[in-house]
Amino acid sequence: MIEKAEFEGFEYIEGGVCAAQGFKANGIQCGLKHEGSINTSKKNDLAVIIADKECTAAAVYTTNKVKGAPIQVTRENIADGKAWGVIVNSVNANTCNADGVEKAQKMCELASKEFDLKPSDFIVASTGVIGQPLPIEPIEKGMPELCKGVNYNGNTEAVNAIMTTDTMPKECAVEFTLGGKKCVMGGMLKGSGMIHPNMATTLTFITTDAAVSHEFLQRALSDVIKTTLNMVSVDGDTSTNDMVCVMANGMAENNLIAMDNDDFAQFENALFIVMVNLARMMARDGEGATKLIQCVCAGADSVQTAQTVAKSVITSSLFKAAMFGEDANWGRILCAIGYADADFDINRVDVNIASRAGKIAVCRNGAGVEFSEEEAKKILMEEEITILVMLGEGEFNATAWGCDLTYDYVKINGDYRS
Amino acid sequence: MIEKAEFEGFEYIEGGVCAAQGFKANGIQCGLKHEGSINTSKKNDLAVIIADKECTAAAVYTTNKVKGAPIQVTRENIADGKAWGVIVNSVNANTCNADGVEKAQKMCELASKEFDLKPSDFIVASTGVIGQPLPIEPIEKGMPELCKGVNYNGNTEAVNAIMTTDTMPKECAVEFTLGGKKCVMGGMLKGSGMIHPNMATTLTFITTDAAVSHEFLQRALSDVIKTTLNMVSVDGDTSTNDMVCVMANGMAENNLIAMDNDDFAQFENALFIVMVNLARMMARDGEGATKLIQCVCAGADSVQTAQTVAKSVITSSLFKAAMFGEDANWGRILCAIGYADADFDINRVDVNIASRAGKIAVCRNGAGVEFSEEEAKKILMEEEITILVMLGEGEFNATAWGCDLTYDYVKINGDYRS
Numbered sequence: 001m002i003e004k005a006e007f008e009g010f011e012y013i014e015g016g017v018c019a020a021q022g023f024k025a026n027g028i029q030c031g032l033k034h035e036g037s038i039n040t041s042k043k044n045d046l047a048v049i050i051a052d053k054e055c056t057a058a059a060v061y062t063t064n065k066v067k068g069a070p071i072q073v074t075r076e077n078i079a080d081g082k083a084w085g086v087i088v089n090s091v092n093a094n095t096c097n098a099d100g101v102e103k104a105q106k107m108c109e110l111a112s113k114e115f116d117l118k119p120s121d122f123i124v125a126s127t128g129v130i131g132q133p134l135p136i137e138p139i140e141k142g143m144p145e146l147c148k149g150v151n152y153n154g155n156t157e158a159v160n161a162i163m164t165t166d167t168m169p170k171e172c173a174v175e176f177t178l179g180g181k182k183c184v185m186g187g188m189l190k191g192s193g194m195i196h197p198n199m200a201t202t203l204t205f206i207t208t209d210a211a212v213s214h215e216f217l218q219r220a221l222s223d224v225i226k227t228t229l230n231m232v233s234v235d236g237d238t239s240t241n242d243m244v245c246v247m248a249n250g251m252a253e254n255n256l257i258a259m260d261n262d263d264f265a266q267f268e269n270a271l272f273i274v275m276v277n278l279a280r281m282m283a284r285d286g287e288g289a290t291k292l293i294q295c296v297c298a299g300a301d302s303v304q305t306a307q308t309v310a311k312s313v314i315t316s317s318l319f320k321a322a323m324f325g326e327d328a329n330w331g332r333i334l335c336a337i338g339y340a341d342a343d344f345d346i347n348r349v350d351v352n353i354a355s356r357a358g359k360i361a362v363c364r365n366g367a368g369v370e371f372s373e374e375e376a377k378k379i380l381m382e383e384e385i386t387i388l389v390m391l392g393e394g395e396f397n398a399t400a401w402g403c404d405l406t407y408d409y410v411k412i413n414g415d416y417r418s
Numbered sequence: 419m420i421e422k423a424e425f426e427g428f429e430y431i432e433g434g435v436c437a438a439q440g441f442k443a444n445g446i447q448c449g450l451k452h453e454g455s456i457n458t459s460k461k462n463d464l465a466v467i468i469a470d471k472e473c474t475a476a477a478v479y480t481t482n483k484v485k486g487a488p489i490q491v492t493r494e495n496i497a498d499g500k501a502w503g504v505i506v507n508s509v510n511a512n513t514c515n516a517d518g519v520e521k522a523q524k525m526c527e528l529a530s531k532e533f534d535l536k537p538s539d540f541i542v543a544s545t546g547v548i549g550q551p552l553p554i555e556p557i558e559k560g561m562p563e564l565c566k567g568v569n570y571n572g573n574t575e576a577v578n579a580i581m582t583t584d585t586m587p588k589e590c591a592v593e594f595t596l597g598g599k600k601c602v603m604g605g606m607l608k609g610s611g612m613i614h615p616n617m618a619t620t621l622t623f624i625t626t627d628a629a630v631s632h633e634f635l636q637r638a639l640s641d642v643i644k645t646t647l648n649m650v651s652v653d654g655d656t657s658t659n660d661m662v663c664v665m666a667n668g669m670a671e672n673n674l675i676a677m678d679n680d681d682f683a684q685f686e687n688a689l690f691i692v693m694v695n696l697a698r699m700m701a702r703d704g705e706g707a708t709k710l711i712q713c714v715c716a717g718a719d720s721v722q723t724a725q726t727v728a729k730s731v732i733t734s735s736l737f738k739a740a741m742f743g744e745d746a747n748w749g750r751i752l753c754a755i756g757y758a759d760a761d762f763d764i765n766r767v768d769v770n771i772a773s774r775a776g777k778i779a780v781c782r783n784g785a786g787v788e789f790s791e792e793e794a795k796k797i798l799m800e801e802e803i804t805i806l807v808m809l810g811e812g813e814f815n816a817t818a819w820g821c822d823l824t825y826d827y828v829k830i831n832g833d834y835r836s
Contacts, residue, residue: 065764066756066784096752098785130749131786240753317735318831325832331548334514335658338484346483366484367516368549407825413736414743 002284002292002384007273009176009266016155016171019186020209022052022251025154027161030142032091032128032135043090044161046142049205050085050115050150055247057083057123058218060225062242068093069100070124071243073108077120081214083247084121086205087111090164090190094126094134095240103134110140114147123245125203127164127190130240155188162190162203165287165412172277176270178254178263183210185270189278192287202282204229204244206274210267211250213258220268221246228275231307231400232283233315246271283401284384288408293323295387298397305342305391306398312340313387314402323385324404328353328376330362337389348392355382420702420710420802425691427594427684434573434589437604438627440470440669443572445579448560450509450546450553461508462579464557466564467623468503468533473665475501475541476636478643480660486511487518488542489661491526495538499632501665502539504623505529508582508608512544512552513658521552528558532565541663543621545582545608548658573606580608580621583705583830590695594688596672596681601628603688607696610705620700622647622662624692628685629668631676638686639664646693649725649818650701651733664689701819702802706826711741713805716815723760723809724816730758731805732820741803742822746771746794748780751805766810773800 004012018025027044057078061071077083087107094100104126108119126134149157159169173186191202212220225244250256257263284292295313300306313319316336322329333351351363357379360371379385422430436443445462475496479489495501505525512518522544526537544552567575577587591604609620630638643662668674675681702710713731718724731737734754740747751769769781775797778789797803 064753064756065758065762066752093749096749096781096785129747130753131781240749240756317827321828321831324828327832329547331511331514331658334484335482335548338482338658340483344483363514363549367514405828405831407828409735410739410742410823410825410828413739413823414745 002280004277007269010174010270010273013173013175013184015173016159016186016188017049017205017207018152018155019173020184020207022209022249023049023207024150024152025049025158026146026149026151027154027157028142028146028149030146031138032089043163044157045091046089046139046146047158047161048085048087048111048146048150049158049207051247051249053249053251055083055249056081056212056214056217057245057247058214058221059123059243059245060221062239064240066096066240068095068126068241069097070094070104070126071241072101073104074123074125074243077108077122083123084117085111085115086123086125086245088125088162088203089139090162091128092126092132092134093128093130093241096131097133099133103136106136107139110143111147114143125241125243127162127203127241159188162188164190165192166190166285168285170278170281170285172274174270174273176266178210178252178266181252181254183252183254184208185210185274187274187278189282191282192285202239202242204278206246208246208248209250209252210248211252211254211256212248212267213256216257216264217246217248220264220271224268224271224275228272228279231311231398232279233311233400233402280401283403286403287412288406289403290406291323291404292384293320293387293402293404294385295389295400296397297389297391299391299393300344300396301394303396303398305344306396307400308342309337309340309389309391310398310400312336313389314400317405320402320405323380324406326377326380328362328373328380330368333387334363334366344391344393350390350392352388353379354386354388355379355384357382420698422695425687428592428688428691431591431593431602433591434577434604434606435467435623435625436570436573437591438602438625440627440667441467441625442568442570443467443576444564444567444569445572445575446560446564446567448564449556450507461581462575463509464507464560464564465576465579466503466505466529466568467576467625468568469665469667471667471669473501473667474499474630474632474635475663475665476632476639477541477661477663478639480657482658484514484658486513486544486659487515488512488522488544489659490519491522492541492543492661495526495540501541502535503529503533504541504543504663506543506580506621507557508580509546510544510550510552511546511548511659514549515551517551521554524554525557528561529565532561543659543661545580545621545659577606580606582608583610584608584703586703588696588699588703590692592688592691594684596628596670596684599670599672601670601672602626603628603692605692605696607700609700610703620657620660622696624664626664626666627668627670628666629670629672629674630666630685631674634675634682635664635666638682638689642686642689642693646690646697649729649816650697651729651818651820698819701821704821705830706824707821708824709741709822710802711738711805711820711822712803712817713807714815714817715807715809717809717811718762718814719812721814721816723762724814725818726760727755727758727807727809728816728818730754731807732818735823738820738823741798742824744795744798746780746791746798748786752781752784755807762809762811768808768810770806771797772804772806773797773802775800
């Protein structure tokens with residue numbers, strides 16, 4: 001397990017999307033499968049989240065030109081900044097199908113009937129194989145059971161339903177205060193392959209009982225995404241279905257956040273903590289991954305430069321394969337820094353490699369320095385590795401997260417459909 | 419083996435860099451190794467090419483900010499547009515070392531003494547591990563034997579010396595005529611990993627007996643690189659040491675090419691044929707690859723768009739893993755088209771998959787069409803696969819070459835140094 005960093009004033013709690021008051025969830029196996037698959041797993045494939053009262057909602061979506069039909073429908077449904085719940089399936093992405101939008105609308109309609117709401121009160125999402133028609137019958141058949149079963153501890157069934165090649169559920173929730181009122185924010189995420197920055201990366205649903213205006217909720221999400229999920233890459237492939245949604249039901253009774261004040265800053269901090277933890281879990285659980293790789297680029301003359309360099313390192317296939325091999329082949333780190341699309345003097349670059357087991361300098365002023373291969377090996381045997389790149393040009397930092405490239409990545413993706 | 423396409427007026431011949439008259443070469447094992455390696459292979463590690471008379475020379479280099487020391491030295495040495503020969507080693511890249519330039523200059527000096535030339539008459543190149551000091555002693559010791567052994571059939575020993583993780587030598591030569599005079603152009607290439615567009619990609623040395631001015635030689639190379647080596651990607655990593663050099667000794671006695679006429683066009687055609695074949699061989703021999711994957715993007719509104727889309731497809735890890743698995747997972751192709759940084763209407767995109775075994779349509783107007791999985795499997799079992807992407811927006815085409823992503827890529831790169 002990777003460790004969660006401590007933040008003053010925030011306490012990690014259990015409960016995922018049900019941690020905040022007034023959110024129920026559930027997940028079931030309705031029986032979705034794709035052509036040719038012999039799906040004998042008992043994994044859930046359909047989930048719902050429902051709020052006790054109408055929520056303020058905000059979302060960000062993939063930048064891929066190919067967009068899943070659910071994205072189009074969600075975008076329309078939350079154009080008013082409001083939502084009551086989420087309906088989501090795995091196995092099939094409902095993307096590149098002629099009848100995709102119709103099917104996504106149908107999912108909202110089916111869910112809304114169970115709760116006596118309007119179809120447009122729902123956020124809808126799908127993840128799985130692209131380009132196969134979504135069978136609506138299993139969803140239709142399973143919907144009553146799914147919705148009747150919602151409860152305040154349903155997060156576990158729900159997160160199970162959104163997993164695809166994920167090997168572990170990804171949830172995080174924190175408790176904090178806003179103007180003396182206890183607030184909670186919690187979320188769940190799925191994502192393991194087809195993961196690359198430029199947007200939200202994968203499906204993420206976050207709920208909170210804090211009161212916040214639509215404008216400031218969207219602003220917080222659009223801010224925080226940049227330094228969290230958008231700094232993760234597993235394989236350089238930007239998915240067609242990426243979506244991050246946040247729903248806030250206001251039941252914590254804090255003063256409504258609708259201006260740029262301390263409460264908004266604290267709210268953003270909470271969102272950052274939830275999302276950075278989910279981002280790290282996602283990178284650690286990258287398809288086939290055995291390690292979480294974190295690259296911190298410090299001393300840049302802009303955030304942009306720091307982000308570009310940090311991402312370039314964690315995206316390099318050669319570097320990632322070396323991490324799998326626990327080989328301190330720092331030349332590949334320098335190579336990836338060198339082809340990053342940013343301006344800086346390569347002759348001032350320092351590189352350290354670190355983990356719980358220690359820290360070594362491998363490069364100073366763009367040239368190698370002697371280090372103990374034995375010590376390097378000890379450091380690289382850990383599950384969480386940090387590459388520290390110091391550009392020596394300014395005061396801006398950024399962190400990117402990725403994973404190693406392993407046999408299992410190839411195995412999983414060499415035959416994903418069946 | 420992948421097939422060579424036929425071009426009217428050009429005949430493939432043997433001989434690589436020694437195919438053109440007036441070029442000798444040789445390669446030996448001088449004994450370079452890197453720290454911790456147990457190098458018991460008998461592979462050559464040092465090569466020389468020498469012309470019978472002074473050549474016009476042109477080159478293109480990596481765009482990586484980290485540049486190998488040999489690039490700096492070569493750039494200075496051929497600033498006058500002239501060269502007599504090439505000295506090149508494998509095993510060690512002579513990059514990110516404090517004394518790199520000095521060592522590269524020393525290599526030129528040692529070679530020049532053997533031929534009674536000046537150090538600046540030599541192109542120098544290195545390939546191998548980054549960031550380990552280059553031991554000059556083995557090179558110094560081996561140089562007399564290397565240079566004494568040069569001969570008009572030395573291309574085989576030379577190409578063997580520049581290979582690193584390559585599993586096969588890569589040579590190509592063609593015969594053609596310029597104004598009734600028989601001319602020959604031939605080349606050798608090494609490259610298997612750390613291969614990605616943006617420049618020359620890997621080490622390539624091309625020789626010809628055609629007479630051409632420096633200006634037009636450089637122009638031909640700078641043109642042809644764009645549609646050949648720059649359209650190859652194995653792993654997205656742009657190397658620090660990439661270099662393509664062309665040397666022309668004029669011994670064919672054709673009219674000097676120094677203007678934009680038919681002879682220049684024919685000369686460019688010859689360069690294209692040599693380089694496109696080397697490019698395809700490189701992609702096919704990508705680290706761990708079992709297949710050559712070619713993506714043709716047609717119907718684009720500009721060459722730029724066609725190139726961007728074609729490259730995006732062959733660079734996608736998910737698509738490459740699917741090719742390894744011989745899985746017609748066309749959704750990944752569409753996903754990669756969708757995140758390509760270019761403007762077009764995704765709803766007009768058609769995709770076919772083809773090989774010697776047949777052709778199937780998998781996507782029309784951005785949505786899937788039914789196809790026989792059995793037929794798809796038969797097509798994908800071939801060694802050379804073509805993905806045809808039709809944007810339906812204009813008349814521009816481009817082709818990019820890559821390979822599948824396999825267990826062996828991970829194996830090779832999980833432990834490259836030792």
